[in-house]
Amino acid sequence: MKKNKKWKASIAAFVAGIAIIMGTASFTNQDLTIDSLLGRSDVRTDARTDAQFLAQAALIHLEEIQLGQLAQQKSYMTDVKDLGALLEKEHTQSLRDLNMLADRKGISLPTSTNTDAKDVYKRLNKESEKKFNKDYCAEMIKGHEKAIGIFETASKEAQDDEIREWSSATLPTLRKHLDHAKMCKAKCDKV
Secondary structure, three states, X not given: OHHHHHHHHHHHHHHHXXXXXXXXXXXXXXXXXXXXXOOOOOOOOOHHHHHHHHHHHHHHHHXXXXXXXXXXXXXXXXXXXXXXXXXXXXXXXXXXXXXXXXHHHOOOOOOOOOHHHHHHHXXXXXXXXXXXXXXXXXXXXXXXXXXHHHHHHHHHHOOOHHHHHHHHHHHHHHHHHHHHHHHHHHHHHXX
């Protein structure tokens, strides 16, 4: 029993030494942890999950910024333009905060939207103004409902305290955006 504990301690010290020499950021396989090397299958590695959340959050912000700009350019309805301006402004600020957080954590984030977001942009950009207004607001409702779910999960399950705090702090803004989008959609539906 003592030999087993000494052996595990030696392996842990060896792995820690390698991590110090190589730097933790150089590990590309984030499932490679001291616990996994010691054979503990009950331990979850959440560094990848936290990094994936930050990347997903960046994609959400990038899409909202781009679609907010489109709403300001394409719509002649004041409520839609105002929603677009609000989303562009507040998601831009949140993206700045996210980039600073990611830099502190050594996590690279996407700098452009993904294919799905580009497809939504193209589809909305081709629509007539009346259809655009309704569909843009509907897209903002759907997107913010999804974002709220993602951020709620991260606010509870992120392993990094700072990431958990940032996601919690972002939730009220996302909820406010959802409320604005719903009000805007109701006005568009009356036109």
